[in-house]
Amino acid sequence: MTGPAGTPGPGTCAHGPGVLAVDSGGSGLRVTVARPGGGPSARRESVEPVRTGARGIDPGHLMEQLVPMARAVLAETGVGEPAAAVVGAAGLASLGDALRAELPAALAREFGVRRVALAADAVTAYAGAIGGLPGAVVAAGTGMIATGTDLRGWRRADGWGHLLGDCGGGAWLGRAGLEAALRHHDGRPGGSSALLARVEAEFGPVAELPGRLYPRADRPAVLASFAPAVASCAAQDPVAASILGAAARHMAESAAAVCPADGEPRVALTGGLFKIGAPLLGPLEAELARRLPHARRVPSAGDPLDGAVRIAVDLAAGEPALPRDERMLYVVTSARG
Template sequence: MTGREPPVVLAVDSGGSGLRAVLARGTEPLGEPVSSGEPVRTGARGIDAGQLLERLLPLVRQLIDDAGCGGPVAVAVGAAGFATLGEQLRAELPSALTRELGVRRVALAADAVAAYTGALGLRPGAVVAAGTGLIAVGTDLERWRRADGWGHLLGDCGGGAWIGRAGLEAALRAYDGRSGGSARLLQRAEALFGPMDGLPGLLYPRHDRPAVLASFAPEVGACAVHDPVAAEILRAAARHMADAAATVCPAAGQPRVALTGGLFKLGAPLLVPLEAELAKLLPHARLVPAEGDPLAGAVRIAAALAGGGPGLPYDERMLYAVAEKQPPQKGAIDPVRQDPPFTPKNTSP
């Protein structure tokens, strides 16, 4: 590698549906991402740093072998739940990555920050990240604001697990003969999960309940064209999303709003009411396509960190960057709080 060639970095996206990782030279990926299909568990101290590392290291070895390159010089990890459940990651993961991979620069970010950076780069605005869960994040480039992202038991309103749960509730109402049920959703639920009286025993013991609930969201989307109950579930989801976006979006200027995450593959039954709600609540903002996904955002953060720092607002719960002193002094790792400007690939207006 020449002195002018960008260094190799590692980007990680840890979400409710599993773990994805990719190596990049600068911001250009070196091959396709690799993945581990189960989400990282959450324990008494939050997201389990040990299990994340255990899942990640085989992926990194595979990526290095496939790319035929050396190890990364910087790592960025975007993790679902980091804002509220990131204590153990902050305490243990940077030093573990230094020990196992030799990296001296590590950024830990809320998945919404990775989604924001992938979607908008360094611009003021708001991003709604919707997959299994849902969170909205916005910035005026001075500080971060977030809304929701409280998990499937307390929030994530409008996200995949929320939609799937609402759809299954409507199916169960039809199964019982109560009002507000949907025979179409009942038929879909039985095809996917089997008899409804077995659903609690199938669902409640699982540690990946959010992902299981979210697996029913596409069925709600498929029914919405002809089923008023399913259509209303998606309209309610759109209202929750727009409310979260309006909460975090800068009030001044002409901010951009982007949508990112697999949930938006539901298409028009969700997007049409969402666009109408956003136009009503954020008339000063412009809805734009996302430039990239959360993994692309983690690539951007890692590449910028390799050159000094991500240049986005530092926040221990939203974007936590650490760098080991050079040369290492007793393994100390110091927070990188004053970052040089971060310029994403596409900064055109």
């Protein structure tokens, strides 16, 4: 295994060929080439998310972005043909049919790679956080998903998007804060004057808020942008504190739904939402201890791109430590162009 991209970890050979790892998500595309035993590594990134359409995630658009970035990092590191390639993609489980059908052959044509894995971003987040061990990972940014495995199969909870779920995630938290502000504006119970003041400072007059928000294509990100304001009010405002407590309960419920019931599974947190710190982490740690007393809380070792590197290193050596799954971790070991 490796730690953060290009860093050797337990079980890693001293020297090895380069591997290509990709993280495709809502904020764009990140690409790295790393060597299992260390040595030169390089990465590139794009801020343009891969398009989705009637066929789901667009493999052509992904390759348009990936090819020039991958060629650059391969040249920079002196890696000719990568020993393995892993693409972690948000939405792979439900929107990845075209990727599974076309991407392994496209990667073989462009880079000569014959060992390819396509992974849901929840799987790369899991691999980056705790590697090939049984447990559960809560990944929270704009959205929220919990993923768990006993190393025989995968379980997931939530991750249904900001309209249907992602409970406790950044968009959920921000929306709850905005609602509390509007409740105070209207004179309804459950409102918060502190949050109303923050809304007006960040978005302008509340009467203009629907017009500012509803036409936006990036509504989940706009909602999530208010989550830090909710956290900053929590120490003095009981309404904001209760919103963070509810977010913690939602996350812990999802973690408990996917965590193995036997043994001493690991539980880790990953994602940008946790940068808001103690106002969320305090109640979340308490909820996890209450719901998962048999689990061992561990710090996240890395992010989803690090997880893609971990999986690629294992794949280059023979077989991923994490279980294969048609939708969560799809492996092709003889891709042909």
